[in-house]
Amino acid sequence: MKRFSFVSFCAAALVLLLFSGETRTAEAVTCDPSQLSPCLAAITSSKPPSATCCSKLKEQQPCFCGYLKNPTIKQFVDNPDSKRVASTCGVAYPKC
Numbered sequence: 001m002k003r004f005s006f007v008s009f010c011a012a013a014l015v016l017l018l019f020s021g022e023t024r025t026a027e028a029v030t031c032d033p034s035q036l037s038p039c040l041a042a043i044t045s046s047k048p049p050s051a052t053c054c055s056k057l058k059e060q061q062p063c064f065c066g067y068l069k070n071p072t073i074k075q076f077v078d079n080p081d082s083k084r085v086a087s088t089c090g091v092a093y094p095k096c
Helices: 002-018 033-044 051-068 071-077 080-088
Strands: none
Touching: 033 051, 033 080, 051 071, 051 080
16 A cells, blocks of 8 residues: 555656646646646556546646656656656646
8 A cells, every 4th residue: 555655646746747848827736746646547557547637737737847856756757658648638748
């Protein structure tokens, strides 16, 4: 169970980092990589992302560059599976 929680956290962080490139005004977003846990199934398998996953990615997008600066989270965000999920959701990979 502990491993699953860590994997969920990392997957969420990865997704956030991928989508931080788009600039837009944040509406009091609380940067919390665990908010991306709905994307875990899509990142760890070939399943398409859910509407909830895409919504959370877009919501957390202002936080992505911050997630990329965190060495613990970066390794999970900068991978092909996370980029695939972001692309499928229409969220651009960040250019920080």
